[in-house]
Amino acid sequence: MDKSINPKIDFLKQKIAVLPSDPGVYQYFNSDGKIIYVGKAKNLKKRVSSYFVRRPENGKTAILVRNIANIEHIVVGSEEDALLLENNLIKKYQPRYNVLLKDDKSYPWIVIKNENFPRVFSTRNVIKDGSLYFGPYTSTTMVRTLLDLFKSLYPLRNCKLNLSPNKIAEGKYKVCLEYHLGNCKGPCIGEYDEESYRKNIDAIKNILRGNIGSVIKYLKELMMAYAADFKFEDAEEIKQKINQLSSYQSKSTVVSSNITNIDVYSIIHDEESAYINFLKVVNGAIIQAHTIELKKRLNESKEQLLSIAITEIRERLHSTSREVIVNVKPDTDFKNIKFSIPQKGDKRNLLELSERNVKYYRLEKLKQQSIRKKETREERLMNTMQKDLRLPYLPKHIECFDNSNIQGAFPVAACVVFKNGKPSKKDYRHFNIKTVVGPDDFASMEEILKRRYSRLLAENESLPQLIIIDGGKGQLGAAMKSLREIGVTDQVSVIGIAKRLEEIFFPGDPIPLYLDKNSESLKVIQHARNEAHRFGITFHRNQRSKNFVSSELDEIKGIGDKTKEKLLSTFKSVDQLKKQDLDSIKLVIGLSKATLVYNYFKTKK
CATH class of the missing domain: 1.10.150.20 (5' to 3' exonuclease, C-terminal subdomain)
Incomplete structure (x- = not known):
């Protein structure tokens, strides 16, 4: 990951480092704080990291990644929940880089109609008429499997007749083909009483709510009976239904048709801070999520802190919901707001989801603090170099010099600068040798160092902690001669590196230092030496080319x-x-x- 992928990569790496490996939804924000992309993930950390591992091959993806200024996420219970929440957020915010979802795109529900002898069928339209809706389902196959199961287990009607007791008693209706096929027991003509029918509906509700153990037990017994009678095709069909039910989740914790317009708050706290998560639910779907941290000042209670957070979040996010779910009652009476702490059902599921997210948020904050306290790679590298090279100071600023000439023609020199072990190319400098005649590398080195550091001193610029000379004892001696003349030998450390065996020479010490070939210190020194050589050769080539052009036109x-x-x-x-x-x-x-x-x-x- 580098800054060419995204200029804020260092900040984003800290966010990614503490992402959980749970299913959820991630949101990318631009520098204006606007959501530009929403995505779902089975593993949040792995999915978000994949955007920044290498430069995206797709041009549009590369533009998206470059514009990411912040990352937020919402943890959910399953990949299916993540898919549903992603769908809701895309519809709500219509992020620039998401595929636009049409308003009429929705997932199927199974409805138990609010009527006499209720019908059970699938629908994509949730109507507030007192009917029970279960779902939504991301798989239409699952919906068909459940409806087929209900049809095979329970004789339900599928007509739209108004089966009021009066009309049945008056004999208004006649049986249809479904009755003759055995799929319906004829409640329309009074052959099936409503109490027995209601028991079937209650059993279906249990299945849809996830209480399916007894149903699976019954189906297994039926399967074994078919097998005993050598009805293997029927047994295989029952087995497939058992497999579907065994993997079935009754409904999503993210969406519920019974919840219309509420806010959800959950708070946890420790000795220093309180963390509050907020979920906004409208028309049965989460459309907003936000978590804040409050620093304690006077050992405030969590009831006091929740009151402060609710006031802040409602004002900031312009919330006007009159029903608020909390895990702790605030200590303030808010006008026109009803607070509740649900113990079961859909609202309890939402509160648990909020609590899970606020716990993750706190853990991520603690991880970030722990990462900041740990020694960074640059600090570790600087400490290693200081120890390996016996330096008095951390070599945060390194300069390396190299000469280039061909038999004394067009003599030039290069100075490359490293900051915290990395090249700082904007600080690179090249020099034309002015006072030396002929191929004299030692004299050239003397001239360049004297010019370089005399100027830095005159301009009150900071000196490097380490100077690297590309060469052995002779080059190092020439460098020290210049530095003594301008009086900076007590302010900087100087080493020379010889190419043949990568020996490190120190001033006044005839015995070189041999660093391990895998040493991080040696790798930085070699990198600086190679950069100086490359930069010098490029400048030397350009000078030769210019000189040739000028001499020919002259x-x-x-x-x-x-x-x-x-x-x-x-x-x-x-x-x-x-x-x-x-x-x-x-x-x-x-x-x-x-x-x-x-x-x-x-x-x-």
Whole structure:
């Protein structure tokens, strides 16, 4: 993970490090605090980490990742719950990088209709008419399996007739095909009493609420009976129903049709802080989640702290719900608000979900504090280098020097800078050797160090804690001579590294130090030496190229510096200039000078 993927990667890494490995929903926010993406995960930590492991190949994903400024998450009980919650949040916030969900997209429910001799069927429309709704279900296969099971176990009607006692008594209806097929016992003609029918409905409610042990027991006995009678196809069909029921979860803890518009608060606290989670539930779905931390000042009680949090969150999130679920009653009377601590049912499930999230939030905060207290990699590296190289100070600022020349031609030098063990490329510097004639590396090193550190002293800039010289005893001796002349040898440490055996030389010590080839200290020194060599060679190559261009154009009499600048600016190189005809050159510098240039290159050909 690096800053080219996301400029806030260091902050995001801290958030990811403490994510739980539970199922849930993650939300990405941009720098304006707006949700730009909502996703679900079976394992929150693994899923969110995957966005930042490497640069995304997809362009749109790369743009999303680069715009992430913050990450928040909600822990739920299962992957199915995560899918449902993701759906709700996408509909609510319509994040820019999510696939847009149409408003009519919904998951199926199983409804037990509020009527005489209730019907049981699937629907995608929840109507507040007193009927019981179970779900929603993410699998339509599961819905069909349950309805088929009910049909095979219990003779229920599927007609839409108004089976009031008066109309049945008056003989208004006749039996249909379902009656003749044995799927219905004819409540419409009074052959099936309502009390027996209600017992079947109660059994179906138990199955939908998860109380399915007795049903599975019955089905197993039926399966064995079929097998004993050699009805293996029937036994296999029952076995498949048992498998479906065994893996069935009665409903989601995230959504409930019985809950319309409520707020949920849960609080936990310790000696220093209180943590409060908030869930907003509208029309049976969670559409908002938020957790805050309050620092204690006067050993306030959790009842007092919850009152403060409720006031803050309701104002901040513009909540006007009149029903509020809590795990502790606040010590303040809020007008037009009814507080309750549910002990069972859907509301209890929501409170437990809120409590689970606030516990995770506290654990994450404690983990973050623990991580901050631990020694960072940079600090450990600096301590290791200080110990290995016997330095008086931590080498947080390192500078490394290298000379480049070919038989004394175009002598240059490079200085690379490392901060906390990493390259700081904006601080790199290169030098043209000015006072040395011929290939004299020692004298060149003396000149460069004297120029570099005389300037830093004159500008009151900080000196490095460590200077690395690319070379052995001779180069190190030349460097120390310069540093003694400007009086900084007591302020900096200097070492030399010889290429052949990677020996580390210290001033005044004829015996080199050999660091383990896997040593972190040696790797930093080698990295700095290689960077200095690369940076110096690149600069040296550029200087040779410029010198060649200038010397060739200098051969043309009557062509001055401004004219050369115009030509190179227009044609980019001498090679391109050579390919031009007289008219093209004339448009840039006029006919007389163009003739001189054109004739010169024509003659050289």
